[in-house]
Amino acid sequence: MKNVMGIINVSRRDELLKDLTSLRCIASVPFGGRYRLIDFVLSGMVNSGIYNVGVFTLNKYRSLMDHLGFGKEWDLNRKRDGLFILPPPIHYPFGYYRGDLQNFFSHIDYFHRSTQEYVIITGSNIVCNINFNEAFQAHQESGADITVLYKEIAEQEEKNFEQCRRIVTGDDGQVLDMEDKPGRLKSNKVLMEMFIMKKSLFIEIIENSNKMEYSNLIRDGLIQNVNRLNIFGFHYAGYLGIINSVKNFYKHSMDLLKREVWQELFYKPGLIYTKVKDEPPTKYLEQARVTNSLISNGCLIEGRVENSILSRGVKVHRGACITNSIVMQRNEIGKNARIENTILDKEALVSEGKELIGTPGQPLLMGKKSIT
Amino acid sequence: MIQKKCVAMLLAGGAGKRLGILTRDMAKPAVPFGGKYRIIDFTLSNCTNSGIYAAGVLTQYQPLILNSHIGTGIPWDLDRKNGGVSILPPYVQQGEKGKWYEGTANAIFQNIYFIERYNPEYVLVISGDHIYKMDYSLMLEYHEEKGADATIAVIEVPWGEANRFGIMNTGEDGSIIEFEEKPSKPKNNLASMGVYIFTWPVLKKYLYKDNDNPKSSSDFGKDIIPLMLKENSRLYAYPFRGYWKDVGTIESLWEANMDLLSDQPELDLYDRNWRIYSVNPNRPPHFMGPSAHVHHSMVNEGCMILGTIHHSVLFTGVYVGEGSEIKDSIIMSNVKIGSNVKIERAIIGEGAVIEDHCQIASDAKNPEIILLKGEITIPENSIVKSTIVSLRDLQVNREEQSLA
Numbered sequence: 001m002k003n004v005m006g007i008i009n010v011s012r013r014d015e016l017l018k019d020l021t022s023l024r025c026i027a028s029v030p031f032g033g034r035y036r037l038i039d040f041v042l043s044g045m046v047n048s049g050i051y052n053v054g055v056f057t058l059n060k061y062r063s064l065m066d067h068l069g070f071g072k073e074w075d076l077n078r079k080r081d082g083l084f085i086l087p088p089p090i091h092y093p094f095g096y097y098r099g100d101l102q103n104f105f106s107h108i109d110y111f112h113r114s115t116q117e118y119v120i121i122t123g124s125n126i127v128c129n130i131n132f133n134e135a136f137q138a139h140q141e142s143g144a145d146i147t148v149l150y151k152e153i154a155e156q157e158e159k160n161f162e163q164c165r166r167i168v169t170g171d172d173g174q175v176l177d178m179e180d181k182p183g184r185l186k187s188n189k190v191l192m193e194m195f196i197m198k199k200s201l202f203i204e205i206i207e208n209s210n211k212m213e214y215s216n217l218i219r220d221g222l223i224q225n226v227n228r229l230n231i232f233g234f235h236y237a238g239y240l241g242i243i244n245s246v247k248n249f250y251k252h253s254m255d256l257l258k259r260e261v262w263q264e265l266f267y268k269p270g271l272i273y274t275k276v277k278d279e280p281p282t283k284y285l286e287q288a289r290v291t292n293s294l295i296s297n298g299c300l301i302e303g304r305v306e307n308s309i310l311s312r313g314v315k316v317h318r319g320a321c322i323t324n325s326i327v328m329q330r331n332e333i334g335k336n337a338r339i340e341n342t343i344l345d346k347e348a349l350v351s352e353g354k355e356l357i358g359t360p361g362q363p364l365l366m367g368k369k370s371i372t
Numbered sequence: 373m374i375q376k377k378c379v380a381m382l383l384a385g386g387a388g389k390r391l392g393i394l395t396r397d398m399a400k401p402a403v404p405f406g407g408k409y410r411i412i413d414f415t416l417s418n419c420t421n422s423g424i425y426a427a428g429v430l431t432q433y434q435p436l437i438l439n440s441h442i443g444t445g446i447p448w449d450l451d452r453k454n455g456g457v458s459i460l461p462p463y464v465q466q467g468e469k470g471k472w473y474e475g476t477a478n479a480i481f482q483n484i485y486f487i488e489r490y491n492p493e494y495v496l497v498i499s500g501d502h503i504y505k506m507d508y509s510l511m512l513e514y515h516e517e518k519g520a521d522a523t524i525a526v527i528e529v530p531w532g533e534a535n536r537f538g539i540m541n542t543g544e545d546g547s548i549i550e551f552e553e554k555p556s557k558p559k560n561n562l563a564s565m566g567v568y569i570f571t572w573p574v575l576k577k578y579l580y581k582d583n584d585n586p587k588s589s590s591d592f593g594k595d596i597i598p599l600m601l602k603e604n605s606r607l608y609a610y611p612f613r614g615y616w617k618d619v620g621t622i623e624s625l626w627e628a629n630m631d632l633l634s635d636q637p638e639l640d641l642y643d644r645n646w647r648i649y650s651v652n653p654n655r656p657p658h659f660m661g662p663s664a665h666v667h668h669s670m671v672n673e674g675c676m677i678l679g680t681i682h683h684s685v686l687f688t689g690v691y692v693g694e695g696s697e698i699k700d701s702i703i704m705s706n707v708k709i710g711s712n713v714k715i716e717r718a719i720i721g722e723g724a725v726i727e728d729h730c731q732i733a734s735d736a737k738n739p740e741i742i743l744l745k746g747e748i749t750i751p752e753n754s755i756v757k758s759t760i761v762s763l764r765d766l767q768v769n770r771e772e773q774s775l776a
Contacts, residue, residue: 271654278647
């Protein structure tokens, strides 16, 4: 994979996750206790042997830059290649920004300078543990211009992928149709927003679209070329989550409490890396009662936790009870507080005896640093 | 090299013989502690938290694990252009045969050149095998204030135990009048913590003197300090309050781990202003199964717990099967424990596999702490009542049982 560079595309304006994305871009939304969404694709690239990764950002990227630093945790602090964070060169006023291709175009030198022949482009909100080698090999063998990764989903998973684009492929794997807005195609093949192509073709798409004032990679770069270019699909069989709503953020988070998902997503084929916080192991005190939960380091637990995910450094005081909830970093849950079906963003404080109750279908979302 | 005010020298070459099989393959400072650390993390973190960014780690005995743990010092922020951490093994000098470090003072003596590169005013000498959090910069201030040649950190120990330590008899101003190694009738209860600050030119002089004395054992406590006292150097005791523990034996190592489990432990690992840093193994949050029951315990990342854990410390990536009960034990990284296993008062070494229905607990008559060697597999239904170093021990264990 020495000959492949990775592009993580965060150049989107949409604030899909409401309060979770009011102060951060989607790539740096906390997920799975100690991770941020971007960790999954970024670790996948590194585990596949890709050592030149460009992260294209648009706005609200402070927390993302803080998280990534210079890429040390992903082994991307390199003299040659490594990690490149590429914010827009100018701040696009509202209405002026037309789409991700525009952002790629403004950093076209990065592509010219990189020595790799191929590029893998992915979104930043994809939860999976992937090794790109197989897909890359398939790309070379099929002789495709572009290989897109997709996943066939089971019927009961439909709800989690409501907002995702579908594709139709022929028997030989060729992509016959790709939808722009979800709903048109009756297909169980979900587009993962991961593409493999020659860098020269990618540059061509970027430069063409700039001339034509096109703006969107998937719509103008791919869908418009479905008939002109040879686009093949590659099926990814592992666990997949594409996080694009609070609802499916919650659903996919809860999936982690299934033992087999935990074992697969975090370990196979490689480990998922993230920023290290040097928290001590979590401590369970006398009154602690924790079942069916995912607990990160640095927590102090005196209360009850059930079917929940705790990020690093959460304090749960005596008598507090947390069920079916996601509690992010450094939250403090006061004595006898009750939290159900709730997503608590970072550094919030829930005072003694307080109740925060949502429903499984409509989890309650509490913003960062909120005090209740 | 830019001048450094103070250089830290960590003595990390000890074999730690009393730790038995735990130190068979690694030096004592590399022994795992507290669910995610190795013993040396405490002193290295103290250095960086105290603003001492130039450190030499003197290694000698079984250094592989220690060396790979320290690496270039990144976890402790000790990867620096100027300074940082350097590993200093014994080496061969021109025209001479190879020379091992023959004592703590000799180890420093052989690295005078390393210290001189920084041209420091002071040298901090510490051992990499104690568990404590200490701000060396405060001690350095004290040393400067007193205009001392050497300052020795001391801690009050219970009078009854004072005969196990090196005891400092001090004057009212804190000056050291007398030093007694393990006195049978202690006059004081201020024990040396093995933390020294020396004014470098003075120490250098004494290191040369010591080296010229063929009878010397070249040890700080036995030779250098007594010699300095005899020659009326300015020695001061720096009183330290807080948690400090020498984890030199299986019992003390076990106890120090258990100390962390009290509700308000004296050693606070959760203080964000004084982090203890270590190498991060990058494992996911630990998974508590539907039948898990964990209390009074510490659990690190990557574990999967389906059984009951009471008053124990679990390192990274431990698996505990359903129906298993673990009590008063230390389970090191990547240990796999099957179902319906009982473990009590044991230290289980890294990577050990304990199959279903095993019982690991010492006799009530003979309540020693059981030590299980790492990377060993204990087959189903085994009963283990004493320390296991190899599979042969297990057979012996079994034969004894069948005889009984």
